[in-house]
Amino acid sequence: MQIGELSERAGVSHRTIHYYERLGLLKPAEREGAGYRYYDQTALKRLEKIAALKRLGLSLDEIAAVIDLYFEDASGIKGKEKVLEILQTQIAKADTQISELTAFRRDLEASIARMHKLIAEAQQQ
């Protein structure tokens, strides 16, 4: 698969793929013959994972720090203690974010209830 197909399937521009490669988010693709990049399925999976992590609010740097956990053989990863540390930081952040989101959701529900009430009252009169 060339960069055009990959970018279309992943829903990002080929410029973004180049950019991610420069940042180390994507492994440099194979370059058969001339300079063309050729990708396989894992590249697509990686891009999807990156998108998911972005939605969670991670920066590209943070993603670069954890993405290999999903795609490299864990036994081959250097500095396991370091990785563990990163993971634990991430989980703490996730917990904070989950509880804030839950509180936010509660507030929203209260606001919605208030709005419904106000609208009902307005229609009464």
Add this chain to the structure above:
Amino acid sequence: MQIGELSERAGVSHRTIHYYERLGLLKPAEREGAGYRYYDQTALKRLEKIAALKRLGLSLDEIAAVIDLYFEDASGIKGKEKVLEILQTQIAKADTQISELTAFRRDLEASIARMHKLIAEAQQQ
């Protein structure tokens, strides 16, 4: 309270406060005498709310669109149906984000468990 105290208490710079004011996130403060801005408690609450919404991943523009829901008398808000719509969009986003975060957290826990196992094995040998 002047801008210095406000910025310190809210944990943002005074330039950020100026910036938020320009974007309409913060009501222009009272300007007694010369041009100094003077704030009250609600300004601090607003800044805290803004920070909370930012952590949820809202852009400053999006925050500007909803912040008044928290600080204006609900009965005085124009276009209640519109507001309701915004609120419902927000709650849907929050739900999506919560479930993605929960799944992410589960993944992280699994990775942590794997790491612990690998480290233990490494120490055995």
Add this chain to the structure above:
DNA sequence: CATTAACCTGACGTTGGGTGTATATCTAGG
């Protein structure tokens, strides 16, 4: 009352996350 700390505005700089554009090369179909 003079100094110093706090404030003002405006212009420009920076960082993150990209996008646009120009120019060159390659590959495939006719």
Add this chain to the structure above:
DNA sequence: CCTAGATATACACCCAACGTCAGGTTAATG
């Protein structure tokens, strides 16, 4: 063999969300 379409690199530019700097005003205090 030639041309169209896909890629390559490099440099410039964009937007959001600030930060820095410079020059000027104000308020408070010893």
